[in-house]
Amino acid sequence: MFVRELHLSDFRSWRSADLELTTGPTIFTGRNGFGKTNILEALYYLATLRSHRVSADAPLVHSGATSALVTATVENSGRELTAQLRVNAEGANKASINGGPPRRAREILGILRTVLFAPEDLALVRGEPGERRRFLDELVAQRGPLLVAARSDYDRVLRQRSALLKTAAAALRRGGDQAASVISTLDVWDQQLADLGGQVTAARLRILAELTPHFVDSYASIAPHSRPVTLHYKAAAGTDVIGPGAATTPAEIGTVLLERLAQLRDREIERGMSLVGPHRDDLDIVLGSDTAKGFASHGESWSLALALRLGSVALTRAEGIEPVIMLDDVFAELDAARRRMLAAFTADTEQLLITAAVAEEIPAEIGGRRVGVDVIDDADGRRSVIVGSAAHNEAVPVSSVPVSPVSVSPVPEVPTSEVDAEGTP
Structure with missing residues (x-):
């Protein structure tokens, strides 16, 4: 190409x-x-x-x-x-x-x-979770428009649900029809957020499973004497309920998210924001037994960032x-x-x-x-x-x-x- x-x-x-x-x-x-x-x-x-x-x-x-x-x-x-x-x-x-x-x-x-290497790549290791979510979502996006549609729809529902949460506490204090309307509307948004969140998270998990062996091989070639590395998806809903060995399909993840949304509703209304879903997830880059962020040296961080990009190239080549x-x-x-x-x-x-x-x-x-x-x-x-x-x-x-x-x-x-x-x- x-x-x-x-x-x-x-x-x-x-x-x-x-x-x-x-x-x-x-x-x-x-x-x-x-x-x-x-x-x-x-x-x-x-x-x-x-x-x-x-x-x-x-x-x-x-x-x-x-x-x-x-x-x-x-x-x-x-x-x-x-x-x-x-x-x-x-x-x-x-x-x-x-x-x-x-x-x-x-x-x-x-x-x-495309695969782009840039000085900003150091943020994949040392930056905030949003940088690593973006990295995964960009890999997913290049697979085609259908997977991107789920993320776009998820963001739209998240904005609408979050706007409702910001006004929910006052409506519930007033009680009556306003409180009932808030609860019923939240039920609708919860279902949509869980369904779309399941699709987004499942796509990330699939791309991560394919990327990981390429990343491991790339890092080994860059830093052959360093500690072993791997990648783990860190779901805000809990790594014990979402990820390998737990929920991995869109339907399974959607069910988990819906349950967590119900459990966290009072806290979300109190804080006026959505606390669970793929917008809160992270990617752990693990070096030895430590999460690279905060533990990796400057040289190790650059090697890890470079390995993520080299792994992305190998991943695309594996598709032919x-x-x-x-x-x-x-x-x-x-x-x-x-x-x-x-x-x-x-x-x-x-x-x-x-x-x-x-x-x-x-x-x-x-x-x-x-x-x-x-x-x-x-x-x-x-x-x-x-x-x-x-x-x-x-x-x-x-x-x-x-x-x-x-x-x-x-x-x-x-x-x-x-x-x-x-x-x-």
Whole structure:
């Protein structure tokens, strides 16, 4: 699988960009803040309907514009599809496939499969539970739109149920018809939340079971002398009732969630929030006998984060799909040994897209094309532009002098955001 063409309009710092890409490595170089990462972010958004940097759509739209347009033509085993997504600063996003509009934007999911490595990946180990939930949900999302629909519907029900909980206590104190209405409405929301929560959690458990052996193998190759690792799903409803050896199917998990919602109703009304469900779950990354967060060293944390991404690549390859691998300025964060390991792992990748502020940080064994990225800041505003391309070891012209954008044709030698309705617990 590879992206043959990418067109951007009003996406972040890019007023306009037309890129012709091919298989093999392409390295975008330029100073920090010039817009290199925005190219990878646009592709990642197309693949997952999420940004890896922000949780809302408005920052993705160029200042002064009302929407951004991302269009990519993807080739996969001789089949070519063009996916287009209009990202609106306000309101629902719109998508098209080969020029025809699908019923929902999420139907473009699966056309492009990517794995993105970024400096933010350290938060997968050291960050809050929401980061790890997002990681699992993005893996699920790339399996197709049906699984994403359950999460979207779950978030909608969660918001409505949470809004009711915030007013429930006062209504119950007043008693009478208002109290009866609150209870009956909560019963309805509880059933829907449990049903949809069962689907979301079951999908996460399935993807985690498939990912874990790849993660274990990847970590062993990165840190062969370290302690053994594994992954455990940590359900807010209780790991003794949800997970391997307990409830794993949507129906089984839904039954458990409905029971827990009934048990916790008084506490939820008191606190005005939903206390159980996949929006409160976590992924435990276990190093030896300890949870990595709080125990892993800096080097171990980077190795674990890298192993999660390498495991994601292996997981996608196990489906018979070669994902587009994107490395967003990660070589600056890795020591020499990990740089060499990552270069060796991606050597046979069908398409490898890399950003780097310092080209010398890229391992010498990675060839490909260097594509320069600069910015123009004039009366029309600040915007990113492509300023040149060169084969490996040739100079790339990067200048602060205003230039016109040009199409770049590398040669063969060489992705609707969703936010947790109640935030992170």
